[in-house]
Amino acid sequence: MTGGSEEDPFTKPIGRWSVFFYGVGHMLNDITASCWFTYLLLFLTQIGLSPRDAAIVMLSGQVADAFATIFTGELIDRFGHFKIWHAAGSLLVAISFSSVFGGCLPCSILHNDSLTLETFSYSMFAAIFNIGWAATQVSHMAMVNCISLNSTSRVALTSSRNAFTMVANLGLYAIALVVFGVIKAGSKEDTETQYRWIAYSSITIGCCFVVIFLMGTKEPRLRIDLKQTSRARIPWVYWFRKLLYYQVAMVYLLTRLVLNVSQAYLAFFVIDDLQMDQSAKALVPAIIYICSFVVSVLLQEIPWNGRRLKAYYTAGGIIWIFCGAAILLLPRDISSFMYAISVFIGIANALMMVTAISMQSVLVGAEVGGCAFVCGSLSFLDKMSCGLALYVLQSHQTTSPRGQLNNNNQQSVYLSVTRYGLGLVPALCSFVGVAVTFFMELEAAGSLLKPLLREPLLE
Template identity: 70%
Template sequence: MGNSIEDDDDDSFTKPLGRRSVIYYGMGHMLNDITAACWFTYLLLFLTDIGLSPRDAAMVMLSGQVADGFTTILAGELIDRFGHFKIWHAAGSVLVAVSFSSVFGGCVPCKIFGSTSSTLETVGYSLFAAIFNVGWAATQVSHMSMVNCITLNSTSRVVLTSCRNAFTMIANLSLYAVALIVFAVTKVNTYADVENQYRWIAYSSIFVGCCFVGIFLFGTKEPRSRVGAQGNLHVRIAWAYWFKRVLYYEVAIVYVLTRLIVNVSQAYLAFYVINDLRMAQSAKALVPAIIYTCSFIVSVILQEIAWTGQRLKAYYTAGGIIWMFSGAAIIFLPRSMSAFMYIISIFIGVANALMMVTGISMQNVLIGENLGGCAFVCGSLSFLDKISCGLALYVLQSFQNCSPELQRTNAINVDISVTRFGLGLLPSFCALIGVAVTYSMKLHTPFSKPIMEPLLE
């Protein structure tokens, strides 16, 4: 009797997931995604609009990225040791919800001490940015680790990743819909008006995200410990095991470069359409919305594909090539042809979806059945992602402080600015390196049937 139950349990662990289970899982990162969209799209713009220098604004973001990076390592280690994915997820979500409004709601220490000095503002915003990112990291690592612990079916893992990416697009679209309304109906005359705009955006983001997190927590079950190949229950794998694998470094490079492409381009998108192309204020919500609409459509389509290692590499390469051409267009797009940015946005959205879904899925292939180290892998790669992104933005903003315009060609009305480099050149270069590394990978893990049967119900 006992063997029969165990065999049924192992069989369910290897069976493809049902669509309801996939959808419940995809909702779990909505709060993180909608706040991250606001963080990368509007934080630098918000801080500079209320009077901080570009370098101080970048310092606030860097403090959050550093806190995020180190928390991913700590959370990954603790989750590998003790499990309890949903507890980590819920605790992190609470911390995100409580602290996020303080990032965009004004400088709390400034109000307490009755001072408006730039130093105190920078410290105050940096403090709450760090707290927000601590909660964000705990939620992210626990959610990503669950992919590898609720199923060993390789196609189901890709489908889970694709569904999560689709809900990421929904989260971003929700944010930009709210932002479009706020920017359209409110007028800005003072710093207080700016803070009020973003306070409404932040509160709306938290409400929407918390609703989806609640559905996730009630709709999914805590993954059970599984029997490994050697008969051991969820044995923790030493860090050294991963450091000896070439595939770990290859996947790390691809994942970090992919996150740099998405996050850095998102951070400079609003600056680009407003300052470089001089488009209407609504464009800083409309252009990102087009990008994420296209990403959502592609993510949904990718859920229906029967994946193999070669297809992962091929689709990632296609996304990288599209980004290279898009980046070149961004660099040289003249202000007089700013309407073409809407077309470029379509290609960026497609490229982002192709690269994110396949890049994260390569991470799942790396983990395979080694569940005792899944949180470490997710945490360590996320650490590299957060630190590299924070440093990249800080360096770019430092140049923004002293050289907002490197070259001006009046004949075609193009300003080769730091913003153009951040949105066009850096992502294109990262895409080129990512494609080169992907080509050298050896992804031999077999991928099985599409989603059919429920697992978590």
């Protein structure tokens, strides 16, 4: 760190209001993504699409999202303007999301209710929605490394974002609980009405927080002349030569698989496998996100270094392994135990997500000229892997048994695709993620300390 009072703001912890304004900036993305992963497959199958067609819709959105993250990351690194990208992506999300859950618009225009047209329509709007989602996500994630060079502040920003992710998810499930209670799904039209109201409410709430973010957060700008520093824009090959890049990418990919795949099959599991009340598909996820919110808030108060990141990630991974085993073995006659499992899933999700994203900041260090590419490339891997994993699982959904009765007419445990998706896949991903984290040299890479205390690049 070079001396001078002018540089102090970039290495000292930032204020709580700055952390708050940044944290709410992803609320629109979070509340729509929660609806996307929790209810999309359930919604599409309830209105008549086959599990494979529903998987195609999900995959089309994930592929569009994956490629959009790469291009968005490159353009942000070239031209900057984080807030412009964030605002444009949020606008696209708000416009397109209602069309994903609002019924088949081309079907209404053409007066054609064929399943092929429905699949095409939902796939098209899913792709548009995810392109806007990617622009918002990459710009928001990349800003962490440009707002402050202070290690603890970077983790605090990430933890704040994760805390408001939980708030967004809780908001969605509160909306869903009310809608499912007021509007009964007796027909396809009723089901579409249910999710249309959920979509409109989510967009309204999310857009309010986007406005707060844009008004309260300053645009980070480079201070150093581009000719005087190689950090102005980092070429892609620079990251590909770093072992830590591949390790962080693997940990982030596996963590997102844990969260997204488990979220996608949670509603299926509590309704189909455990045959719990309809309210459970909102209550069980709500418990998960309440626990994640509490843990995320607590993580903001911890002074961080590389060793602690590895330790907390490992703790979260081990908890998820036990949760996955419990889900695989959970019989229907003690389905209420799922509420207890949800508490530990929420704790594990927060520990893994906050530390996995913070590892990106360790990788970036003070090389903020390539932070958007790092976020974009890792998100590309995340979206492609999640899309393919859900497509493979959902393609086999029709071949899974619906139940098996023993001699006493009691439901025995059976391993359905849903149970694999919620229990086995996240547990295996957590195990591999913990193993990769064990071999990471975060301290050798400069930890979260020395590289972040070099000359400040922002104003």
